[in-house]
Amino acid sequence: xxxxxxxxxxxxxxxxxxxxxxxxSLEHQDFYEGILSHLLSSLRATLEVKQAFTKDMxxxxxxxxxxxxxxxxxxGIIRKNNVAVLxxxxxxxxxxxxxxxxxxxxxxxxxxxxxxxxxxxxxxxxKYGSYHRTTFTLNTSxxxxxxxxxxxxxxxxxxxxxxxxxxxxxxxxxxxTEDSHLESHVFAPVKIxxxxxxxxxxxxxxxxxxxxxxxxxxxxxxxxxVMAILGV
Numbered sequence: 001x002x003x004x005x006x007x008x009x010x011x012x013x014x015x016x017x018x019x020x021x022x023x024x025s026l027e028h029q030d031f032y033e034g035i036l037s038h039l040l041s042s043l044r045a046t047l048e049v050k051q052a053f054t055k056d057m058x059x060x061x062x063x064x065x066x067x068x069x070x071x072x073x074x075x076g077i078i079r080k081n082n083v084a085v086l087x088x089x090x091x092x093x094x095x096x097x098x099x100x101x102x103x104x105x106x107x108x109x110x111x112x113x114x115x116x117x118x119x120x121x122x123x124x125x126x127k128y129g130s131y132h133r134t135t136f137t138l139n140t141s142x143x144x145x146x147x148x149x150x151x152x153x154x155x156x157x158x159x160x161x162x163x164x165x166x167x168x169x170x171x172x173x174x175x176x177t178e179d180s181h182l183e184s185h186v187f188a189p190v191k192i193x194x195x196x197x198x199x200x201x202x203x204x205x206x207x208x209x210x211x212x213x214x215x216x217x218x219x220x221x222x223x224x225x226v227m228a229i230l231g232v
Contacts, residue, residue, distance in 0.1 A: 019068035020048035021232060022061045026076025026085070028053055032105045035218035036073060039104075042223045043071075046232055058085045062092060069230035073104035078118050090122065094206025101229050103213035103222075107160035119162075122210055129163030129197040133183040136174035136199060144202050144209070144229060145173060151228055155221040156183055159199030160214035172198035173211075173225065202229050 021043055025032070043049050047068065052058040061067065062085070070089060077086055092098035107115075112128035119126040137154040138145055145151055154174075165171060180192040199214040200222075211229040215222040 017066040018048060019066045019232075020050050020061075020064075021068055021230060022058070022070045023049055023051040023073060024058055024070055024077060024085070025051055025053055025073045026055065026058065026079070026082055027074045028076075029074075029105070032073060035104050035216075038218060038220045039071075039223045039226055042227065043232065046227070055082050055085055058082075059088060062088045067092070067098065068232055069099040069101070071104070071226065071230065072100065072102045072106055075106055075110050075114070077106075078110070078114055086121065093208035093210055097207040099209045099211065099230050101211040101213060101226055103215065103226060104218065107212075107214045108216040122205055124203065124205070124210070125164055126162045126201075126212075127164035129161030130194060131158075131160050132192075133158035134176055134180045134192050135183070136180070137177050138174055139170075139172050142170065142173055142202060144231075151224055152221055155219070157199060157215045157219045157222060158217055160216060161197040161199050162201050162212055162214070163197040165198065165201065166196040168203070169196065171201050171203040173200040173202045173213075173229065174198065200225055200229075 023040065040049060050061050052061050070092070076082055089100055093100050115128045116126065133156060135154055135156045138151055140146055175198045176192045176195055178195070181189045182192065183189065200212065202209055202211040209229070213222055213226055213229070
């Protein structure tokens with residue numbers, strides 16, 4: 001959990017600066033509020049939240065001491081006019097040990113090629129995987145999961161998955177199991193057979209963590225996942 005004696009914006013320890021999370025919403029739409037509401041209220045009950053709607057706001061917050069993590073809510077970060085923000089985020093993670101989580105409206109408003117290009121910029125060969133609802137189980141061996149007792153052992157979410165991670169299954173935060181089946185009001189409850197992809201991934205990148213939560217509906221249960229991944 002983040003406390004007042006947490007991390008400054010440059011990754012150094014501080015004892016007198018209150019921590020905050022930056023919520024990066026460079027292409028924010030009003031209807032995204034429904035996806036974000038539960039997470040934002042939970043974050044604000046824990047620490048300060050600063051939401052950046054422009055490039056200048058984002059760069060300013062990334063320079064402030066006390067930055068405890070960044071949550072990316074939409075696809076604004078992939079635009080060429082925001083490349084300066086992306087570079088600063090990479091430096092924050094790789095060199096300063098920061099944590100960045102991608103989620104909310106991002107996975108539901110991006111093409112497969114854009115998705116893969118974004119993560120390739122981080123040095124990750126992640127692929128755009130399946131999209132469906134099922135019940136996922138916590139990977140208790142993940143280092144960020146084993147230290148967070150409030151995490152649910154399993155829960156259902158409709159999510160975009162990350163594929164091409166079979167060679168590093170340890171980065172899966174939640175995953176389907178042999179007991180998982182498709183949960184739909186339209187399609188038959190067929191067994192989930194592709195178990196080498198994940199809707200929630202937390203991977204070491206340099207000194208920090210780059211994370212993804214593909215929940216497209218903002219399930220209240222995913223709030224715990226995002227907060228654990230961000231360390232708050």
